[in-house]
Amino acid sequence: MNTALRTVTGRPLSLTATLVVLAFLVVAALAPLLAHPRPGRDPYLIPTAGFEVEPRPPNGAHPFGTTENQFDLYYGLVWGTRTTFKISLTVIGVSVLVGLVLGSAAGYYGGLIDEVLMRITDIFLAFPGLVLAVVIVAILGKGLDKVVIAIAAVNWPNYARLMRGEILGVKEREFVDAARALGAGNLRVAARHVIPNAIFPFLVFGSLDMGNVVIVSAALSFLGLGTELGYADWGQLIAFSRRWIMGAPGHAFQYWYTIIFPAAAITLFVLAWNILGDALRDVLDPKVRSRVRTKRMPGRV
């Protein structure tokens, strides 16, 4: 782990990525200081400066300007950082947990359990990520919690599969046999030896997935299936720009701020996590590398 950390921070690119992720974490943590919420109000609801539809360029009171319907971009991006971490960490947390349990059960016990569990993942993977997410949100309705449920439902099978593969690999190794020879029970062996050894690829996969979750939630927002209007959420902020990306006739860049700021936040976030994930992966052996790579595709939209 220590060597891994050194490898990751040792290279300028991955060091930058780490710093960017840390910066986002700081923004999320300090959100109440960076952008003061109005007392007595849900801080996740972006305050508006007036109610006009047409966005207004950056000015003293609104350093990033206001987007469609006068939602303050700066405030939305700052608190949206929290939302982003909330969504992606919950989604990945749930996926990891479910993937860990089901994947290791499948890998460790094999046989019928493996067969059944893997067919279940097959079923979920039969849906392109966005399609399943759209179906779920359409049925459950809009809102942050529903978006999280939808993306988590799409995501967990990848983790289960990954875990199973790792377990299968680790299971064959000598130290597991040794532990078993010493009389350790199945569960104990799994908990003490197999899972800790298999968890590292999870970390890689999870960090590569962080950005993906944001992209999927933005896609849902674009389709009108995201969070409730005005909720501080990057996906919604970038979806607001849809009407304004082309600017006004004769002034293509009139509303540049409606797209540039949310796009910058999302791009930075996605890139940083990808570089971080890549760097982590490089620490691993190359076999894991290609596996992690190819598995990333299905969730993409």
Place this chain on the structure above:
Amino acid sequence: MSAYLVRRLLLLPVVTVGVTLLVFSLLQALPPASRAMLFVQRPEQATAIQAIIRKYELDKPAYIQYWHWLRGVVHGDLGYSPSARMTVAQAIGAFFPATVELTLCAFVVIILLGVWLGTKAAIHKDGLIDHLSRILSITGYSLPVFVWGVLLLFVFYGQLDWFPPERLSLPASLFVQSGKLRQYTGLLTVDAALNGTWWIFWDAVRHLVLPVATLTYFLAATLVRITRAAMLEVLGQEYVRTARAKGLLEAVVIARHARRNALIPVITLSGSILVGLLGGVVITETIFNFPGVGRWGASAALQLDIPAVAGFALLIAVVTVVANLVVDLLYSYIDPRIRLR
């Protein structure tokens, strides 16, 4: 035929039934009245809803409902879609050909372009193309697809007027709508070619350019990187070096030895590219006003058109499952090792 292939084929119905179970259980989150439209083949009045609920036992345990529903699905009775104003089966018939055309075109372009770029990038490692393809792949996955879609539309339609949205331009669409074009497949390019009406063919192609470009931009990135990695690996291997040493032309080496071996990961990936395409059409078709199932599914989801959403999901899932099977079979044909697994 090996045991692996038999097993793979046997699993197809299992997964398909599983897909219907998953869609069905999601639908259970809705009250019976919202599910009623799944069982009828025409719009119904509000007063008829209770009768439908009774008839299909929508207030009974889930397995009874599932039975009723599955029976319909097997017969192609997927309910009535209020947003399309036709039955779900008719809507699929009306919208799916456009999606097939778009997806196939994009698939071919992605594979060709991805392999070509990946190979170039590997051969000229750290050269211009390598860097370009890297930038392409980074920007491709780090922004939501609709941003690029709208920008492409703005530049290539709004400013240059080269590639318009929709599926056909006005004269061509009037020609097709008047029934003068005999439709064999529903794929406009193919039908136009079969009819020999080349102006329709080129018109259809012109309208495919932007959606295909958007999808390609988004999905080619991974393929480029994988091809590049595989090529680098192969190029470093013994037999390639031997071939080179024998004095074979570089182009021949690459074509005959290196690229062929590097194709294996490409085939593995092609399954997930197809899956990505079928997901990607939801947004792409919406932006370019392309009348396919993706646009229909997206607008149905917004209008709480449950039968459409369920039918759309089932269709896409079944296509994905079948496509993955084909890829697997192809893969095992090319790489015999897999059959032993």
Place this chain on the structure above:
Amino acid sequence: MKSSGRRGFVFFVTLVLALSLVGITTGQSVKNPDTLVIVRIGAPDSLDPGWAYDVYSREPIAFMVYEPLIFYLGGSTSHYIPMLSTNVPSAEDGTISKDLRTYTFHIRKGVKFHDGSTLTPEDVKYSIMRFALVDRDSGGSFVVLTPLIGRDGTRDAQDKLIPTVFDEMDRAIQVKGDDVVFTLKEPYSGFLSIMASFSLVHSKAGVVKARGWDGAKATLARYNNPADPSKMELFEKDAGTGPFRLTSWNRSTNQIVLERWDGYWRAPAKLKQIVFKVAEDFPARRLMLTSGDADIIEVGYADLAALTGAPGVRIVEDVPLLFTQSFFMNMKINAEGNPDIGSGRLDGNGIPPDFFSDIHVRRGIAQAFDYASYWQSAWRSKMTPGNGSVPKGLLGYDARNKWYGTDQTKAIAEFKEAWGGQVWERGFRFTMTYNAGNPHRIIGTRILKENLEALNPKFRVDIRSLPGPSYFPNIAARKGTLYWLGFAADFADPDNFVSAYMHTGTNYAPQYGYSNPTLDKMIEQARTETDVLKRAALYRQIQQIGYDDVPVVYLGYGTTPVAFRSWVRGWYTNPMFSLQWYYYPIYKQ
């Protein structure tokens, strides 16, 4: 094969180059000079005049394919010109009887249907009978049934066809020689307006040939209340007399094509073709207009900033509508499984189901709302301030009628009195709803939320958007708390609005738990009152009750922007046109 493919490619490249050059150098030349392309947001349910009621279904056919007996004179909603009738009934020449119950139309001779057959008075009677008696659920048949036979539907409470309804209609509409004579149940001054919009004449033979209703009493039950629009005979077929023929409707692209009919009884239209397209996404619609591929696109005020100033595009901002925008306060909320009333008690975390039954709550809300910023933000100040259900442009609207102004102090005073002071002390929390995507309501709900929460930190209002198909049923189930709804005219008469909003017999009033028998009587009286001055006075009184009771806050009377290529000529508008257009006189230059 190969060589033609290559030639095709060369052709393609040339085409692309040529097109880009055209785009750059001569952007102003008229694209598709004989064809008008209209890009709308919605698609029709059916193109059968017996079914069509919503704007997207009516616009392609009403006045274009099927024509009424009389038509609006220019932009007026109260003056008419003859159309398939050669006269506009009037009391002076006796075509309106002295008791104001009988209207006689002289049917025009020599008018040909698109199949070449000749229009007869029998066709006129049949068309109106069919529209009234087919009477599909949530359709427009009540508009004709009400004045003629005093019913708002053809079925009883058990949803069975009323046996006498055919005979009643048969008696009310009679063919006498070349005339068609309508006998109303009671005098009704909105009748001509109803005829101008809803007497769309189609050929009886055409419908019967397509196995439609033969006009007989015995077969009516089979054709009454069809569930499936596509099973109706004229769903995508044509049997009209209008300047354009319906040639095709592609169900997957929803492209509808109309072609000029040269046998039209007036001079043939100038356009050769009209094409209706659908594009839900604004960026696509915008580019289709700026590139000239579309001649007219449907827009809202929210779209204007991104469209204004485009060369060759004309935008007209305040095109009048007959449309009232409002929000409702439900006095008897259905609490069953209702997530929008919080705890359901007046404890600061919810509201009781009868929360809005206290007049002080309603008056407080009416005076807290910042009308001015709503008009400005949602309607670019093109909205006429509201003071009742009757919109500007109709009898009964009076700019001098009273309405509430924005006054925080007064609002606070009202809230302090509400529920014996408990509201002010404990606060409240509820969720108001609107239909997702409606740009005015997105703005209005947020303004109201800010306004109410600014009064007292214990006041909390949440906003929830619902997709249309679940929003309207939610209101119909009386589950709405404070909800946003408007009303657009079916026909140009104040009764249409007043009845819809406040009469117990229609659907709005029961939805918000309002019932005022005195008011019902007044509405019925105003409906049949023939003296214009007396009628106006009655509407003034009715509006006064609307002000005193304030179950509904009238925000204003809407207008709409219209966007089209400046090469589109011959445009004029009337509030009763479905989407602000009448295409017969249009040409491109």
